[in-house]
Structure formats: structure tokens, C-alpha cells
Amino acid sequence: MTLLAMPGENAALLNAAVAGRSLWDDARRRLFRNKAAVASMFILGLLTFVAIFGPLVWMHKFDTIYNDRVMIAPTLENWHIFGTDPQGRDLFVRLLLGLRMSLAVGLVATGVSLLIGVLWGATAGYIGGQVDQVMMRIVDVLYALPFIFFVIILMVIFGRNLILIFVAIGAVEWLTMARIVRGQTISLRKKEFVEAAEAAGVSSTGIVTRHIVPNVLGPVVVYVTLTIPAVILTESFLSFLGLGVQEPMTSLGNLISIGAREMEIAPWLLIFPAATMMITLFCFNFIGDGLRDAIDPKDR
Amino acid sequence: MLAYSLRRILVAIPTMLLIIAVAFFMMRLAPGSPFDTERALAPEIRAQLMAYYGFDKPLFFQFLDFLKGLVTFDLGPSLIYKDQSVSEIIGSGFPVSIVVGLSALILAAGIGIPLGLIAALKQNTAPDYTIMAIAMAGICIPSLVVGPILSLVFGVYLGWLPTAGLDLGEMTVPTLLLPVVTLSLAQIAIISRLVRSSAVEVLRSNFVRTARAKGLPEIQVLSKHALRAALLPLVSYLGPACAGLITGSVVVETVFQLPGIGKNFVTSALQRDYPVVMAVVVLYAGLIILLNLLADLAYGLLDPKVTYE
Numbered sequence: 001m002t003l004l005a006m007p008g009e010n011a012a013l014l015n016a017a018v019a020g021r022s023l024w025d026d027a028r029r030r031l032f033r034n035k036a037a038v039a040s041m042f043i044l045g046l047l048t049f050v051a052i053f054g055p056l057v058w059m060h061k062f063d064t065i066y067n068d069r070v071m072i073a074p075t076l077e078n079w080h081i082f083g084t085d086p087q088g089r090d091l092f093v094r095l096l097l098g099l100r101m102s103l104a105v106g107l108v109a110t111g112v113s114l115l116i117g118v119l120w121g122a123t124a125g126y127i128g129g130q131v132d133q134v135m136m137r138i139v140d141v142l143y144a145l146p147f148i149f150f151v152i153i154l155m156v157i158f159g160r161n162l163i164l165i166f167v168a169i170g171a172v173e174w175l176t177m178a179r180i181v182r183g184q185t186i187s188l189r190k191k192e193f194v195e196a197a198e199a200a201g202v203s204s205t206g207i208v209t210r211h212i213v214p215n216v217l218g219p220v221v222v223y224v225t226l227t228i229p230a231v232i233l234t235e236s237f238l239s240f241l242g243l244g245v246q247e248p249m250t251s252l253g254n255l256i257s258i259g260a261r262e263m264e265i266a267p268w269l270l271i272f273p274a275a276t277m278m279i280t281l282f283c284f285n286f287i288g289d290g291l292r293d294a295i296d297p298k299d300r
Numbered sequence: 301m302l303a304y305s306l307r308r309i310l311v312a313i314p315t316m317l318l319i320i321a322v323a324f325f326m327m328r329l330a331p332g333s334p335f336d337t338e339r340a341l342a343p344e345i346r347a348q349l350m351a352y353y354g355f356d357k358p359l360f361f362q363f364l365d366f367l368k369g370l371v372t373f374d375l376g377p378s379l380i381y382k383d384q385s386v387s388e389i390i391g392s393g394f395p396v397s398i399v400v401g402l403s404a405l406i407l408a409a410g411i412g413i414p415l416g417l418i419a420a421l422k423q424n425t426a427p428d429y430t431i432m433a434i435a436m437a438g439i440c441i442p443s444l445v446v447g448p449i450l451s452l453v454f455g456v457y458l459g460w461l462p463t464a465g466l467d468l469g470e471m472t473v474p475t476l477l478l479p480v481v482t483l484s485l486a487q488i489a490i491i492s493r494l495v496r497s498s499a500v501e502v503l504r505s506n507f508v509r510t511a512r513a514k515g516l517p518e519i520q521v522l523s524k525h526a527l528r529a530a531l532l533p534l535v536s537y538l539g540p541a542c543a544g545l546i547t548g549s550v551v552v553e554t555v556f557q558l559p560g561i562g563k564n565f566v567t568s569a570l571q572r573d574y575p576v577v578m579a580v581v582v583l584y585a586g587l588i589i590l591l592n593l594l595a596d597l598a599y600g601l602l603d604p605k606v607t608y609e
């Protein structure tokens with residue numbers, strides 16, 4: 001009877017069983033079976049690559065002004081394939097630049113929210129008791145704030161500082177992350193498989209790395225993929241109101257707001273940025289949904 | 301339950317004070333002032349203006365003055381539109397925002413709930429996939445894209461509806477249709493996804509199985525047992541939904557040139573019209589807190605498992 005064997009052996013056995021097909025192997029298999037998610041990863045990878053390297057090799061610079069070619073429709077002449085904007089700049093290269101900016105804001109601000117949220121939630125969940133009560137009460141209070149107003153006030157006050165945009169949006173988005181991480185930590189501490197691992201003599205480092213982290217990581221990864229599009233939206237919304245990234249830099253929201261102003265005479269100024277934004281958001285959301293189904297397939 | 305509400309209200313008071321204080325000191329400690337006009341003012345005039353509005357007092361006393369004004373509902377005149385008081389500005393913008401926001405919420409619930417229920421009943425079949433694809437589109441296509449495109453198609457190309465502008469006197473269906481639809485799309489998507497996932501769970505639960513085992517007709521199983529439980533999570537979504545509508549209304553009001561409170565807020569913040577900005581922040585913070593409380597109370601009434609200790 002292996003169950004009566006020494007704890008060490010038992011742990012080794014458990015490890016061997018897990019190594020056969022881990023949680024992540026399963027998740028990866030399910031994720032790669034999801035066609036929408038795979039296609040989204042491919043498209044998003046392509047978009048990111050073009051956004052990073054495209055402006056370097058494209059024949060037009062993002063801030064070059066062609067006074068004789070203001071708001072011309074998409075044409076192959078001079079390679080203005082997406083036309084030019086009201087200042088006479090090439091829209092294609094500006095679009096790539098805007099996409100790059102939006103992706104950067106999305107990643108960095110999500111990183112900020114991840115950092116704060118995981119630390120906050122894990123601390124509250126792990127320590128528990130009074131500390132947990134106070135920390136989560138603070139989150140509850142912050143939830144009630146009309147945050148977008150505070151971000152707007154911040155932008156107005158400190159000017160359209162890029163770093164501030166990152167931090168401000170990240171600081172808005174960490175609340176849900178903290179709640180998720182706390183809930184997971186608390187429920188995991190009491191789970192049977194953690195008790196079983198403890199009883200089998202797995203060290204606490206082993207429990208944390210093998211059981212706690214992977215199980216907290218799942219929902220966190222899912223939420224991160226869904227936070228990135230939310231952040232991109234918030235940034236574009238600020239840019240749309242004229243409070244985001246400043247000229248001659250640009251972001252998708254900034255381009256859309258210019259497009260919305262000129263749409264009656266130059267619809268391409270709205271259509272291309274809007275389409276790019278929608279494709280990006282679709283990709284992130286499909287990947288996020290795919291990940292959720294892969295990691296936690298309860299709903300399907 | 302009365303005790304619970306009272307306690308929640310007692311907690312809400314320091315929360316509101318905190319929000320007011322943060323917003324107030326953030327605005328005031330920042331560089332820039334409402335009197336930074338294109339032409340520099342003579343120092344004497346500037347000093348007189350500062351004294352007139354009480355800006356020469358220590359900041360803390362200004363804060364107390366502001367609180368006093370808030371309690372008595374008299375925040376004085378706007379700093380930019382000298383002939384209008386803050387209450388007048390809020391009073392003219394708020395009804396527009398409320399009408400647009402409430403219509404959008406009703407529309408979103410009216411469409412989102414049935415869609416979610418259908419998707420859950422037909423889980424993993426063509427209707428489910430179609431509805432969830434639509435919902436995904438609703439989440440991925442932001443209002444700042446939908447708004448301009450709708451107004452381009454229906455306003456400019458087809459000419460069926462007015463694209464922009466709305467006089468308070470005529471809040472008619474045609475003028476409000478596009479803003480309301482734009483605002484509701486994302487909410488329809490979120491609500492239908494929420495209802496679907498909770499309904500899927502409820503349909504698998506033991507009490508539904510029991511109801512079916514008793515031999516109840518399917519329609520009764522759904523309407524009497526499943527529906528109420530499936531719609532419960534929606535009630536607690538009311539608070540966040542309200543916040544979402546408020547945020548969305550800023551964009552929609554900008555796109556469609558509606559004289560609502562969201563648009564007011566952005567212009568006031570840019571012009572540093574302190575009293576108007578503060579009034580809007582306080583109003584919306586109060587609204588969100590109130591709606592969250594109502595949602596929690598409603599949840600308790602609908603779900604017998606919840607008790608307020």
C-alpha cells in the first residue's frame with residue numbers, strides 16, 4: 001500500500017503524478033483547441049510586430065507634414081495607403097504609432113494594477129482577521145469613487161504627462177485584481193488538496209509553488225488579459241476628450257477623436273483607427289475568454 | 301435591516317467626506333487658477349477677485365466654507381459663467397444625463413436579460429454562439445467608435461436622425477435615440493453575459509432538478525424557480541452599471557453635443573471652474589453610494605439566504 005509509505009515517498013509520488021499532466025498542460029491543450037483564441041494571438045502578435053517596427057521602416061515619418069497633401073483619401077500615390085490627416089501627415093504611420101502607444105499604455109498600466117492588486121489582495125487574504133477587514137473596507141470605499149473624474153482632474157492638473165497616464169489608469173484598475181487575489185488566497189488556504197499536501201509532508205515552499213501560486217495565477221492571468229483592453233479603452237477615452245497623449249505623439253483614441261471630427265469629409269480618418277482599435281480589443285477579449293475557459297472550464 | 305441601512309449610511313458619510321476632501325485639495329493645490337485668462341489681469345483686480353471668491357483665506361477655511369455651502373445647497377456662482385450659479389448649471393445638465401442614462405439602462409436590461417436567458421437555455425447551440433458573439437462585439441466596440449459611426453450613418457448619410465445638439469426644451473425620441481443606443485450597447489453586452497452565466501449555473505442546480513422531478517411544467521420551472529435566482533447577480537451589478545453609464549455619458553454627451561453633466565464636467569475641469577467640478581464629483585459619488593446601498597438592500601429582499609446582521 002503506497003498510502004502507508006513514508007511521507008517523502010508519498011510526496012515524490014504526488015509530484016510524479018502531477019508531472020504527468022499538470023494543470024497548465026491541460027490549460028494549454030484546451031487553449032490551443034480554441035480557434036478564436038489562437039487566431040487572436042496570431043493577429044495580435046502580428047499587429048504588435050508591425051506597430052513596433054513598422055514606423056522605423058515606413059517611408060513617411062509620423063511628424064512629417066506635407067502641406068500640399070492635406071486630408072487626401074487613401075491612395076497608392078506616394079504610398080499614402082490610409083490617406084493623410086488634417087495636418088497633411090501620413091495616416092498609416094500615425095496609426096502604427098497610435099497602436100504602439102495604446103498597447104504600451106495597456107501593458108504598463110496593467111502591470112501597475114497587477115503589482116498593487118496582487119500585493120494588496122495576497123496580504124489581506126494571507127494575514128486575514130482585522131487587517132483583512134480594514135484593507136478590504138478600503139477597497140470597498142475606493143470602489144464607490146467616480147474614478148474617471150479623478151483621472152480627468154489629475155490630467156487637467158498635472159498636464160498630459162505620459163507616466164501619469166500609466167500610473168493613474170493602473171491605480172484605477174487594481175481594485176478588482178485585489179478582490180480576486182484575496183478571495184483565491186483565502187479559499188485556497190482551506191482547500192482539501194492543500195491539506196492533503198500538508199498531510200503528505202510537502203514543504204510549505206512546495207505547497208506555495210505547486211498549489212497556491214498556480215491556482216491564484218489562473219484567475220489573475222485571465223483578469224490581466226481582460227484588463228489590458230479595459231485600460232486601452234480608458235486611455236482612448238481620455239485622448240478622445242483631449243486629455244490623453246499629446247501631439248505630435250498619438251494614440252488610437254486620439255486618432256479616433258480626430259476622425260470623429262472630420263468624418264463627414266474624410267471618413268477614412270475615422271474608419272482605419274476605429275477598425276484597428278476594434279480588432280485589438282477583439283483579440284484581447286478572445287484571448288482572455290479562451291484563457292478563462294481553458295483554466296476554469298466550469299461554464300462551458 | 302433598518303439597522304443595517306443606518307450603519308451603511310453612517311459609513312457613507314466619512315466616505316463622502318473623504319471623496320470631497322481629496323477632490324477639493326487636489327484641485328486647489330494644483331498649479332493654475334480660474335483667473336488665468338488670455339489677457340493677464342492687473343494684480344489689483346486679481347487680488348480683488350481672489351478676495352471676492354474667498355480664495356485669499358487659508359485653504360482649510362475655504363474647505364469649511366465649501367462644506368457649509370454644500371449643506372445649504374448654495375455653492376455660489378460659477379467662476380467662468382458669472383451669471384449662472386452652480387446649482388443652475390447642475391440643474392440644467394443633470395436632467396439630460398439622467399434621462400439618457402436611465403433610458404439606456406432600461407433599454408439594456410430589456411434587451412440584455414432576454415438575450416442572456418435564451419443563450420443559457422440553448423447553451424452551446426447556434427443561438428447561444430450568435431448571442432455571445434453579439435455580446436462580444438458590444439464589449440469590444442467602444443462608444444467612442446459606435447457614437448461617431450452611428451451618427452455618420454443615420455445622421456449624415458441617411459439623414460434620418462439629427463446628429464448633434466439638443467435643446468432642453470425638446471428632449472424628443474429622435475434626438476435622444478442615437479445617444480441612448482450608443483450608451484446602452486456595452487451594457488446590453490455585459491448584462492447578457494452576466495445573465496447567461498448565472499442562468500447556466502442555476503439551471504444545473506439541485507432546486508431546479510427537484511422542481512423538474514416534481515413534474516412541474518417546464519415553463520413553471522423557469523418562471524417560478526430559475527428566473528429569480530438567475531437574475532440575482534444582476535441586482536448587485538446595478539451599482540457598477542450606474543458608474544459605467546456615468547463614464548459613458550461623458551463620451552456620448554461629447555459626441556452628440558448634449559448639454560449634459562458629463563460634458564459640463566470636462567469643460568469645467570479644463571477651465572478650473574472649481575465649484576462646478578466639485579458639485580459634479582459630489583453628486584455622482586453620492587449617487588453611486590446610494591445606488592450601491594439600494595442594490596444591496598434589494599438583494600437582501602430577493603434572496604432569502606442573505607441576512608443583515
